[in-house]
Amino acid sequence: MEVTVQQVKDIVSVLTQDEQQLLKDTIIHGAWGDSDMEFLDENGNIETVSMYGYCTNDAVKAGNYKGRIASVMFKSIYKKMCPENHNQTGRYISHCNDWWGDGSGDMLFIRTGYYDAFEKWAKEPVSEESKALNEIIDWIDGSTAYLSTRTEFAKGYKEGIEQAKEIVRSIINNNLKKS
The missing domain is CATH 1.10.287 (Helix Hairpins)
Structure with missing residues (x-):
């Protein structure tokens, strides 16, 4: 079963409009590549699955949010969407501070099966x-x-x-x- 944009809207409905816009900015400007990452399964257990990653530092390219404002908003997004492992692991989205270990960037990951629908959602304007x-x-x-x-x-x-x-x-x- 293919995930729909409406399902993504339901998933991100816990976020404010600004947080949704920042997530959209990250998806549009921060596309990086695929790998494996830990996510929660339907029972809340941690599992390693395929994903697509997005560099959160690139969200500022959209020009909507900068610096500390974006940082605070990401913390809020992670608290809502990544409830496990100190707000790093979620069902649909997970993240990692300092992915490369050199201070150059944090990454947000969307699990396989969902990232295509998230990318379609990201292209929709906020009404x-x-x-x-x-x-x-x-x-x-x-x-x-x-x-x-x-x-x-x-x-x-x-x-x-x-x-x-x-x-x-x-x-x-x-x-x-x-x-």
Whole structure:
């Protein structure tokens, strides 16, 4: 059975839109080659299987994220996608810090049977609707943290709602301009 792009979307749904974009940037710009790597099987046991590797350092070629920001995002991706072996081994994605042992690059690996679908997914643009939802979710997270530290609950809540409305208006206006 061939893995579909929809299955990849389901797999990466645990990632934020920015993390998904960074993963796409890595796949598009960091293609390296095939080898064997450890992944989790369907029962959570570690197995060595074929894979295709991508150099994470090359993700910055896309121009979306740089330096420490990308590094922090990769840590988050690995925490979500590679739960075993100190966040290095996952079911679909695994990774290795300093693959060549000389400090020149970290690698991300996608198991055989999945990397073709991941590569197709990586070529799809992030939808405006997804961006809008992600911005709203980010706002909610930020507002919740903000409001939890403030005694002026009502004032902060109203300001946050207005900010969310502006984000949605901006996205709608941008879509109208493109039409």
